[in-house]
Amino acid sequence: MPKGFSLPQCRAVITGASSGLGAEFARQLAPVAEALVLVARRAEALEKVKQELSATPARLLCCVADLSTDAGRDEVSAFLAAHGVKPNLLINNAGMGDYGSFASSSVEKTRTQIELNITALTLLTHALLPQLQTPGGILNVSSLASTLPMPDLAVYAASKAYVTSFSEALAIELAPRGITVSCVCPGPTPTNFSQTAKRADDGDTNRDGQALLRIPPSQVVREALGALQAGRACVFPGVGVSIAGRVFRLMPRGIMRWALRRRSGKE
């Protein structure tokens, strides 16, 4: 097993740091980090996180960028160069979902979802790799949804399957370069995620059984950072999610589809 990434004095880029898990990554890293670059679209929300952490020793910088666009992604590299930050940790956390059937989804929201969850994560990693200082770390935020096809959340689950697969491949590819790659697969976590994923018609997902899996953002982030430090390629935080992740990964696909058809009432 690779040695893992050491957090003290890290210089981290955290995407989606204006709320939810991203803001929590900033909270848990700020007491030990040398510098944190907080990336998201909402300048005010980023400033609020920065203010909250102003008593910590970390140098805190806010980079306002829309990562669903090429211009926004380029902005991150330009920002790092302009502020003389040489990162050794990239946390690809920004992401979004869309509750409802694929047939009735808006093309715009589907496109943004793919751009953010897949393209931004991939191209930001590609852009920052040449300047990532070693020993270095990459922590990708995937989802328990990556382990199963999810009717009424189809594009999201497929995008997270990409994130987990990509991360596990990079973990092997980059280990000889001294870069630890981990991905975290959270279950349902109370953040702004559901609010963003809901549609104007207020459609929602089937939440049966979710209460058993739900853990606070602080625990998700603690376990994710623990996995990165331990050099573990993939972590399912919380006991319930850890069991569910193992079961879903081992379950025959035919049985999985049968169970999903029954759950979604399409049988």
Ligand SMILES: NC(=O)c1ccc[n+]([C@@H]2O[C@H](COP(=O)([O-])OP(=O)(O)OC[C@H]3O[C@@H](n4cnc5c(N)ncnc54)[C@H](OP(=O)(O)O)[C@@H]3O)[C@@H](O)[C@H]2O)c1
């Ligand atoms: N919460 C859950 O139940 C859950 C479960 C599994 C996995 N996850 C994953 O956890 C990650 C974080 O989500 P969260 O739960 O913390 O949700 P959240 O509270 O909605 O946070 C999403 C973050 O992404 C940023 N973001 C959204 N669109 C962006 C864009 N175009 N460019 C740049 N930043 C953008 C948002 O900031 P701005 O709006 O300011 O841009 C925000 O900081 C996501 O990858 C999500 O898929 C969440």
